[in-house]
Amino acid sequence: MQAIKQIMLLIILVAGLAACSRPAPEGADGVPAIVATTSLIADVAGRVAGEHVQIIALMQPGQDPHTYEPAPADVAKLQSADLVFANGLGYEESLVLILEELEAGGKVRIVTVSEGVDLLPGSHHHHEDGEHEDEDDHENDHAVGDPHTWMDPNNVKIWVDNIAAALADIDPDNAEAYWANADAYKAHLVELDAFIAGQVDVISQADRKLVTDHEALGYFARRYGFEAVGAVIPNVSTAAEPSAADLAALVTVIREQNVRAIFVGSTVNDTLSQQVAAEIGHPVQILPLYYTLGSPSTGADTYLSMMRVNIETVVKGLMADD
Ligand SMILES: [Zn+2]
Structure with a gap:
């Protein structure tokens, strides 16, 4: 079912690309259109962006990114974006093919915020002899890595650097502000890490x-x-x-x-x-x-x-x- 839905969405996507032959539509005022796949990534990216650019969240709070299915309107948001922030590592399962296709098209830049994190393996099955893996879609998880990188705030510092670099690249006029915002937010992440460690004690x-x-x-x-x-x-x-x-x-x-x-x-x-x-x-x-x-x-x-x-x-x- 998942595969069929993805193919249908790809058809919508390709039809949409064919219908609009104009270049990547920036906002009317030339402000880049930036989409984050999850509301969590939109929150972190928004702290780095500050007032300079708006980050549009594709998924809403309460949606499970593993099982989320994009509506055609969501696909349209991705198509018209200049820059998309995604977690990657298969977390946004239904978007993997769509994002690959968009990136191959060359008009939308996809930035995987978890790039550079010291990854844990994808799954930890301890199957005994004679048991078999289910024939599900997750056989490659071991190779891809555990996507839940943000559960350690130190990994979110890496997100922040990836986000700041991408924003500075797409909007060089405000590069200094993005890096300053990134530093300020990373200070909050250091505080958060210390707070959690203190609670765990x-x-x-x-x-x-x-x-x-x-x-x-x-x-x-x-x-x-x-x-x-x-x-x-x-x-x-x-x-x-x-x-x-x-x-x-x-x-x-x-x-x-x-x-x-x-x-x-x-x-x-x-x-x-x-x-x-x-x-x-x-x-x-x-x-x-x-x-x-x-x-x-x-x-x-x-x-x-x-x-x-x-x-x-x-x-x-x-x-x-x-
Ligand atoms: Zn999960």
């Missing part, structure tokens, strides 16, 4: 075990000394499905390691996580994390606030019985 090493809905916290775990012991969907994409054996193995891990919380992304259905929790035999809380921005009412509507909300939730979940 109260959690004993023995309690630093994370179980999540899918494998989204690898970079967070690496940075702050947690062990990601399991995931309901043992894959870096929410589009994958766990086998019965995967779920049984997770139940065993949670029991053996006495894990007391499963963290579930705000955009992810928690039914399967609730079912796993009910199997354990000791109380397991289901707690929400933000992998992408929430709406303004959530208090997690910027990258910086989202990560603060997340660490409070992690501390609450792992300190529950102490």
Whole structure:
């Protein structure tokens, strides 16, 4: 289904390119049209852009980028952009082919904000002998790498440099301002990193075990000394499905390691996580994390606030019985 939808979108895309033979449409006043795939990337890019250019977010808060499907209007926004900021690493699964096609067309510059990050492997399957990988679309994840780079604020510093370089390149008149904004925002990222580290200090090493809905916290775990012991969907994409054996193995891990919380992304259905929790035999809380921005009412509507909300939730979940 995914493949068919992508082909249909490509047809829309190619038809659109044929219909408009004019060069990349800049705004009427010559201001470059800049699109970010996710609201999170739009937030970070917006801090670097300041007042000089507007960043249009393709996906809205609450949409899961793994499973998002672009509407024709979204494809049109990408087509008419001069510059697109994407996470890359297969995160925006339905946009991979479209972005490749646009880049090949040469009119839209695609900047992968995670370029240069020290990547973790894409998935961590521990299949026993005799088990087989599902025939899903994620067989190449190992080669691509874990896309959730922003769960470590130090990686977002790399985003910021990539974004500033691209903005300075497309709008050289304001290059100095972009680099100054980048430095100012990176100072906030340093503060955020120290804040998270300080919060984590109260959690004993023995309690630093994370179980999540899918494998989204690898970079967070690496940075702050947690062990990601399991995931309901043992894959870096929410589009994958766990086998019965995967779920049984997770139940065993949670029991053996006495894990007391499963963290579930705000955009992810928690039914399967609730079912796993009910199997354990000791109380397991289901707690929400933000992998992408929430709406303004959530208090997690910027990258910086989202990560603060997340660490409070992690501390609450792992300190529950102490
Ligand atoms: Zn994810």
